[in-house]
Amino acid sequence: MMDQTTVKKILISLKPEQMQHYLKMKGWTRSQTFDRAELWTHAQHDAEILLPRDQHVADYLLRMADAVEVLRKIENRSFIDVLSALHKNTIFPPR
DSSP states (O other), X not given: OOOHHHHHHHHHXXXXXXXXXXXXXXXXXXXXXXXXXXXXXXXXXXEEEEEESSTTSTTHHHHHHHHHHHHHHHHTOOHHHHHHHHHTTTTSOOO
C-alpha cells in the first residue's frame, strides 16, 4: 500500500510521454491538441482525459491524478494498479 506522499511523488514524476504511450496502447486517441494540453478520447468509452503536454503546468498533479482515475474506472482496476503500471513502465517496450 502506498501512502499519499508516495502517490503524489509518483504522479509528479510521471512524464506526459509515459501517459501518451499508455493511452495509445490502450486504444485511446488524441482528439485535440492545445497549447499546454492534449485531449484524449476512447471510441468504446464515453470518457476524456486532458493530459498536460509538460510537467510545468500549475495543475500537473491534479491532471495526472484525474487521468489515472479515469483509467481506473474504465479498466476496472485500482488507482494504485494503474499508477504502478505507469510508474514501473510495465507497458513500455525495452529500449
